[in-house]
Amino acid sequence: MARRSLGTLVVMGRLPQVGVGKRRLARDVGDLAAWRFYRNTLKALLRRLGRDRRWQVCLAITPDQAVSKVAGVPREVSVVPQGRGDLGQRMGRFLRRLPRGPVVIIGSDIPGIEPRHLTRAFRVLGRKSWVFGPAADGGYWLVGAARRPRLRMPLPFDQVRWSSPQTLSDTLSGLRGASYGLLEQLDDIDSGADLDRYRRAVSR
Template sequence: MTRAPICGAVKTRLAREIGPVAASALTRALTARLLRELACDARFRCMLAVSPPTATMARFPAWRAGGRVQRLAQVRGDLGARMQALLDRCGKEPVVVVGTDIPGIAREIIADALRLLRRADAVFGPAEDGGYWLVGLRRRPKILKPFANVRWSSEHALADTLANLQGCRVAFAKTLFDIDTGADYRRYRRLESAATRIIFAKNL
């Protein structure tokens, strides 16, 4: 799931701390990175759920970074309504939904989450702030609807969602951090800088 990287209209809470230009640039960079990481993996099929619904692949080159990726329009509503609509539209196979503001996503983590769904009804990737960066549903024999009365953008999001899954088998993927605040952004920049130095050292 991603929002169009329109300056002033994306990552607005973060933009208040780092500025709208940096926030939109971050969205473009993370989306392109995620698609490069996941879209070419033959173990799963990637779809990009975009907001606003009128946003097109042609307008935003970052969305084409992974090659052939199907575009889906997000419906209107809160995060739970938008995720539920996506899960309802994707047939009966296991599905995982992730955002594009989590720099630590890797293809093996996604593959592991799908493997967990062979035995579990739902899988979550916990975020360090009490929310979650991944949700996956097995979807057989029925599609679960776990997003009612969830306090989104709070430390209660994961606990509230789990409360809706009483009696279901739940598994957990790796805990990662997402970029919602200026502190998160500075942490991301430090990690990126360290990774660049390591790559440069290896090339010496």
């Protein structure tokens, strides 16, 4: 018997291209190494999470015209354009427009994400309206909304200072008292030092 879907997982990604994206990392390790890291991380993430039947997976890609150019995507994963706007506007469209049920959104450059993190996030949304996965830099690697049955409250992204130490705190302030839960801290790979720490951690 097929398991009931817990909800929808949206992976926010960029078409892997040499010299495009991950600029801080590229300054430390070079364009080719940064491209290789991102390409491999995205492929591994989709393979690890995309074939799990507990959730529906959607890869939201940028630039929009790259939808047909993404390679190595499991057939279970749908690929759609992110659309225009800042990160909050792009995430907000998915939270507003996807079919009813919980939605969880993650980035595509966090190699530590495992199915257990998603399971925990969807469980939190069974009790809370929102869930976040905090990062050490003040941002977050995951945001999710219960949407019972759809998201009717204002989105919390309007006054967020993106890519700053205040990103998570600004978002939480925008919840206007709605309930939320926090997951464990994970970090994306933005620099050569981040990459070195991650490699040391996984080699233990």
